Amino acid sequence: xxxxxxxxxxxxxxxxxxxxxxxxxxxxxxxxxxxxxxxxxxxxxxxxxxxxxxxxxxxxxxxxxxxxxxxxxxxxxxxxxxxxxxxxxxxxxxxxxxxxxxxxxxxxxxxxxxxxxxxxxxxxxxxxxxxxxxxxxxxxxxxxxxxxxxxxxxxxxxxxxxxxxxxxxxxxxxxxxxxxxxxxxxxxxxxxxxxxxxxxxxxxxxxxxxxxxxxxxxxxxxxxxxxxxxxxxxxxxxxxxxxxxxxxxxxxxxxxxxxxxxxxxxxxxxxxxxxxxxxxxxxxxxxxxxxxxxxxxxxxxxxxxxxxxxxxxxxxxxxxxxxxxxxxxxxxxxxxxxxxxxxxxxxxxxxxxxxxxxxxxxxxxxx
Amino acid sequence: xxxxxxxxxxxxxxxxxxxxxxxxxxxxxxxxxxxxxxxxxxxxxxxxxxxxxxxxxxxxxxxxxxxxxxxxxxxxxxxxxxxxxxxxxxxxxxxxxxxxxxxxxxxxxxxxxxxxxxxxxxxxxxxxxxxxxxxxxxxxxxxxxxxxxxxxxxxxxxxxxxxxxxxxxxxxxxxxxxxxxxxxxxxxxxxxxxxxxxxxxxxxxxxxxxxxxxxxxxxxxxxxxxxxxxxxxxxxxxxxxxxxxxxxxxxxxxxxxxxxxxxxxxxxxxxxxxxxxxxxxxxxxxxxxxxxxxxxxxxxxxxxxxxxxxxxxxxxxxxxxxxxxxxxxx
Numbered sequence: 001x002x003x004x005x006x007x008x009x010x011x012x013x014x015x016x017x018x019x020x021x022x023x024x025x026x027x028x029x030x031x032x033x034x035x036x037x038x039x040x041x042x043x044x045x046x047x048x049x050x051x052x053x054x055x056x057x058x059x060x061x062x063x064x065x066x067x068x069x070x071x072x073x074x075x076x077x078x079x080x081x082x083x084x085x086x087x088x089x090x091x092x093x094x095x096x097x098x099x100x101x102x103x104x105x106x107x108x109x110x111x112x113x114x115x116x117x118x119x120x121x122x123x124x125x126x127x128x129x130x131x132x133x134x135x136x137x138x139x140x141x142x143x144x145x146x147x148x149x150x151x152x153x154x155x156x157x158x159x160x161x162x163x164x165x166x167x168x169x170x171x172x173x174x175x176x177x178x179x180x181x182x183x184x185x186x187x188x189x190x191x192x193x194x195x196x197x198x199x200x201x202x203x204x205x206x207x208x209x210x211x212x213x214x215x216x217x218x219x220x221x222x223x224x225x226x227x228x229x230x231x232x233x234x235x236x237x238x239x240x241x242x243x244x245x246x247x248x249x250x251x252x253x254x255x256x257x258x259x260x261x262x263x264x265x266x267x268x269x270x271x272x273x274x275x276x277x278x279x280x281x282x283x284x285x286x287x288x289x290x291x292x293x294x295x296x297x298x299x300x301x302x303x304x305x306x307x308x309x310x311x312x313x314x315x316x317x318x319x320x321x322x323x324x325x326x327x328x329x330x331x332x333x334x335x336x337x338x339x340x341x342x343x344x345x346x347x348x349x350x351x352x353x354x355x356x357x358x359x360x361x362x363x364x365x366x367x
Numbered sequence: 368x369x370x371x372x373x374x375x376x377x378x379x380x381x382x383x384x385x386x387x388x389x390x391x392x393x394x395x396x397x398x399x400x401x402x403x404x405x406x407x408x409x410x411x412x413x414x415x416x417x418x419x420x421x422x423x424x425x426x427x428x429x430x431x432x433x434x435x436x437x438x439x440x441x442x443x444x445x446x447x448x449x450x451x452x453x454x455x456x457x458x459x460x461x462x463x464x465x466x467x468x469x470x471x472x473x474x475x476x477x478x479x480x481x482x483x484x485x486x487x488x489x490x491x492x493x494x495x496x497x498x499x500x501x502x503x504x505x506x507x508x509x510x511x512x513x514x515x516x517x518x519x520x521x522x523x524x525x526x527x528x529x530x531x532x533x534x535x536x537x538x539x540x541x542x543x544x545x546x547x548x549x550x551x552x553x554x555x556x557x558x559x560x561x562x563x564x565x566x567x568x569x570x571x572x573x574x575x576x577x578x579x580x581x582x583x584x585x586x587x588x589x590x591x592x593x594x595x596x597x598x599x600x601x602x603x604x605x606x607x608x609x610x611x612x613x614x615x616x617x618x619x620x621x622x623x624x625x626x627x628x629x630x631x632x633x634x635x636x637x638x639x640x641x642x643x644x645x646x647x648x649x650x651x652x653x654x655x656x657x658x659x660x661x662x663x664x665x666x667x668x669x670x671x672x673x674x675x676x677x678x679x680x681x682x683x684x685x686x687x688x689x690x691x692x693x694x695x696x697x
Contacts, residue, residue: 036470036473036474039474040473040474040476040477088455088457088458090457090461135667139670139671143671143674143675144674145670145671145674146689148402148404148457148689149598149602149670150667150670152404152595152598153599153663153666153667154663154667156592156595156599156660156663157660157663157664160656160657160659160660161657161660163656164654164656164657167656168654168656281461281465284458284461288458320473320476321472321473321476321587323468323469323470323472323473323587324469324473325469326465326466326468326469326472326473327465327466327469327470327473328469329465329469330462330463330465330466330469331466333458333459333461333462333465334444334448334459334462334466337448337452337454337455337458337459337462338448338452338454340452340454341452341453341454344453
């Protein structure tokens with residue numbers, strides 16, 4: 001008797017799979033991460049209670065989640081848009097640094113009223129983010145050099161550039177710490193009146209809507225999706241791969257720049273040398289979870305924001321490292337990748353009496 | 368000046384072992400067509416498991432072996448996802464780094480800050496005392512831990528394995544053209560699994576070297592990005608093991624220079640020609656933080672040159688890198 005597996009590519013993915021995958025993934029990741037708590041002798045249910053219930057039922061937890069959610073939504077979009085054309089912006093973290101650096105520089109050196117200064121800072125930050133991805137984007141679009149590796153390499157360069165500037169030219173005069181001076185009030189994002197939530201949320205929502213419309217309702221969005229699905233066919237149809245690749249990558253870079261600046265102008269108030277939020281990397285599971293649409297990206301980002309806020313509560317209340325959040329993040333990606341496989345293949349299991357010498361139970365779809 | 372050179376040589380050689388081990392592993396994996404961005408995470412797993420085992424058993428050799436085995440086992444996750452489930456290699460690798468970092472930070476917390484007695488520095492038998500006397504490089508190369516020597520020996524070993532054994536050549540062919548390799552009767556899947564696990568074992572060894580020989584302590588994220596440097600190094604080395612050695616020394620030298628140039632003033636005398644114009648530029652170029660970007664910038668340049676030359680020369684990058692393989696007639 002021999003267990004045979006036969007894989008046939010699916011022609012159509014069932015609806016329940018498309019919408020069920022993110023939910024199933026998160027539940028599976030949480031279930032497996034529970035083992036890590038058990039390994040340290042902690043009760044996982046008590047830990048999750050602190051992580052989710054406490055965070056979601058207190059005002060502090062909720063505002064914290066939204067505040068963390070803003071840069072994560074933006075960073076998620078920065079990865080999501082290129083992903084629509086099947087390109088990976090692995091280096092959103094670097095573009096985020098550049099946005100933070102240049103936006104902060106404008107905020108510190110230009111004196112204008114807030115209504116003019118803040119938009120100027122965001123334009124500057126966005127341009128800096130786009131500029132940082134421009135070289136990897138050009139190398140991908142023109143020479144076909146793998147954007148995964150180049151965008152990643154640029155993260156490490158950006159990290160050192162930030163360290164250099166904050167310890168040198170941009171360091172506050174007379175300061176002992178490696179940090180810039182504090183942004184003037186006119187250069188800081190105010191909270192939304194009466195609601196008490198960060199203004200960055202409005203920027204994030206506006207971008208989510210704009211991107212949803214562009215991707216679903218315009219010919220540009222159609223071209224991006226077409227190139228993502230089949231770049232050769234798109235080329236035959238007269239679409240410019242170069243143009244589309246540049247557009248999606250530069251837009252992604254600009255939005256990552258916004259993400260960095262929104263964190264500085266909205267939360268931290270100044271750029272510090274240890275500013276390394278990791279949002280650019282968390283953006284990868286966010287974009288994967290939300291790859292069905294910009295709105296889903298936003299939901300996924302809010303979920304991860306909840307994880308971050310809950311993770312630090314777990315650290316203070318129970319005393320286990322907040323690194324549990326990294327584990328959950330990793331497991332979300334792991335289960336999503338696994339689910340991708342089951343979405344694209346139909347698997348038949350069968351028992352055979354005599355092993356067929358021709359097939360060894362591995363992938364051999366006989367089409 | 369010889370004092371400075373000796374110090375620089377020491378720091379360079381010491382820092383390079385991790386990069387040699389991790390870089391060789393990544394070469395093996397990528398040669399079979401599997402990019403592994405999880406090196407950083409695998410290294411941490413190797414470092415922690417090796418450290419805990421040494422701490423419990425008191426034997427750094429057992430600890431090192433466990434670190435190597437754990438690296439191989441951990442990389443198997445990447446193997447299953449990328450080889451059997453056709454997952455995106457870049458995403459899976461980043462997942463592995465996140466998972467390794469998270470797991471070791473979380474589970475290694477009780478071990479944090481503890482120290483062990485790991486691999487001692489040794490000279491080679493018989494000729495060792497003489498070799499150490501060689502000016503500048505003597506001490507750096509010939510008074511080292513066993514793991515340092517091992518890394519150096521593994522460079523020709525991996526070269527021989529890849530280019531002079533059947534299994535190595537089959538591995539390379541799988542990374543270049545899996546379809547053809549398959550029709551020639553090579554088991555593409557088995558080969559790729561072998562390469563990923565071997566690569567993971569090398570990364571595990573690199574991590575175990577860090578916690579058992581280089582530092583002799585465990586601390587969270589102690590790899591400090593060296594796994595990523597190893598990935599860049601492989602591109603710099605254009606996927607050849609012997610160039611990994613050169614690259615590791617070069618990357619190690621840049622790192623060491625940061626420590627050694629901090630106290631040195633490179634600026635021209637104020638009465639020199641164009642000193643006012645050149646001094647700020649010199650200050651920027653030799654700034655230790657700016658210098659640490661050079662390995663990455665050079666790596667990007669190497670990528671561009673490699674691709675630009677591809678028209679009239681054989682491309683060094685494995686042709687099927689990042690491509691999953693399915694046995695479907697398409």
